[in-house]
Amino acid sequence: MQTTKKAYLILENGMVFTGYSFGKEGEITGEVVFSTGMTGYLETLTDPSYYGQIVLQTFPLIGNYGVISEDFESPDIGTKAYIVKEPCEEPSNFRSEGVLDAFLKERGIIGLYGIDTRALTRIIRNRGVMNGRITLNPPTEADRELAKAYFVKNAIASVSSKSVERISTGSRRIALLDFGAKGGIAAELMARDCEVWNFPYNTSEKEIMQIKPDGIMLSNGPGDPAAPENAVIVDTIRAVQKSGIPIFGICMGHQLLAMANGYKTEKLKFGHRGANQPVKDLSTGRVYITSQNHGYAVLADNSSFINVNDGSCEGLDYGNSFSVQFHPEARGGPLDTGFLFESFMNRLERKRIS
Numbered sequence: 001m002q003t004t005k006k007a008y009l010i011l012e013n014g015m016v017f018t019g020y021s022f023g024k025e026g027e028i029t030g031e032v033v034f035s036t037g038m039t040g041y042l043e044t045l046t047d048p049s050y051y052g053q054i055v056l057q058t059f060p061l062i063g064n065y066g067v068i069s070e071d072f073e074s075p076d077i078g079t080k081a082y083i084v085k086e087p088c089e090e091p092s093n094f095r096s097e098g099v100l101d102a103f104l105k106e107r108g109i110i111g112l113y114g115i116d117t118r119a120l121t122r123i124i125r126n127r128g129v130m131n132g133r134i135t136l137n138p139p140t141e142a143d144r145e146l147a148k149a150y151f152v153k154n155a156i157a158s159v160s161s162k163s164v165e166r167i168s169t170g171s172r173r174i175a176l177l178d179f180g181a182k183g184g185i186a187a188e189l190m191a192r193d194c195e196v197w198n199f200p201y202n203t204s205e206k207e208i209m210q211i212k213p214d215g216i217m218l219s220n221g222p223g224d225p226a227a228p229e230n231a232v233i234v235d236t237i238r239a240v241q242k243s244g245i246p247i248f249g250i251c252m253g254h255q256l257l258a259m260a261n262g263y264k265t266e267k268l269k270f271g272h273r274g275a276n277q278p279v280k281d282l283s284t285g286r287v288y289i290t291s292q293n294h295g296y297a298v299l300a301d302n303s304s305f306i307n308v309n310d311g312s313c314e315g316l317d318y319g320n321s322f323s324v325q326f327h328p329e330a331r332g333g334p335l336d337t338g339f340l341f342e343s344f345m346n347r348l349e350r351k352r353i354s
Helices: 041-045 100-107 117-127 141-149 155-159 183-190 205-210 228-241 252-260 339-353
Strands: 006-011 016-023 028-035 053-057 081-084 110-113 130-135 172-178 194-200 215-218 247-250 264-281 287-299 305-307 313-317 322-324
Touching (some): 006 141, 016 100, 028 117, 041 053, 053 117, 100 110, 117 264, 130 141, 172 183, 205 228, 215 252, 215 339, 228 247, 228 252, 247 252, 247 339, 252 264, 252 313, 252 322, 264 313, 287 313, 322 339
Parallel strands (some): 053 081, 081 110, 172 194, 172 215, 215 247, 247 322
Antiparallel strands (some): 006 130, 016 110, 028 130, 264 287
């Protein structure tokens, strides 16, 4: 059972929120972001793209269907800390394996509950994403300075796999470049009879081409796509794209593929995180509801998809290769855009018979 021990969040602008500790007790600093999903908290917690971030859930009750390991997107927790209005102490679900509070304790993740999450969300929306620090004692100016000085570094390297692994067999061979890949991406490929090879983020073009892939999948991942340490990844993507092998990029993969083709990126004011983000297909005019988790966007005036709320780029098409900013594997989230994996398979087939 969670405690009623006081805990505090101080933002880099000096604002303080007082609540209670749950999960692991302790102090932590990170970038505070919010997610608008009403469900999918397990997928959120285990999404490597949240590396370096303190995640705030806007939906007030979290944990109501318990902890279900089958729904995890990776073996590890991606978030640095977790903020909710009210954590559920008595989940109701036949698949539940435990309670959120105990799960966070077991995984060593600091939690904060009982603050005005709506007010905090409005502050981030109005002023933009900012850093924060959770403490067990009333925060001081030193805590604020720690928050102000924080930045996410070596994000992709910290969450990518460390070795090459063939994770399935099938009739189409896919090289999955792991920048912090959610498990749902590989699952969608395997469901389409793909032999999936998982490659670390820093794999060379030569190593990728040695397996003679039919297609290349660029995964999601955390951090700033334009961070200096990502330049080598962009060079590798540029090199493999010259082969003509179809490439499909998702989220960070979308951004890195865009950079390999000369586009630039920018940091969004508060990002898009949640399972209810509207995206418009500019070729048909149809709007889809999508799952998203990103704080950066590609600057482009020839997008294939755009975000309905702010007009930012949500997709680019290069012919053989294409990419989207949102998550068509939809874990958690709506299944509206799962057809994009079929589009990828169709491009593989066209390449095969050309």
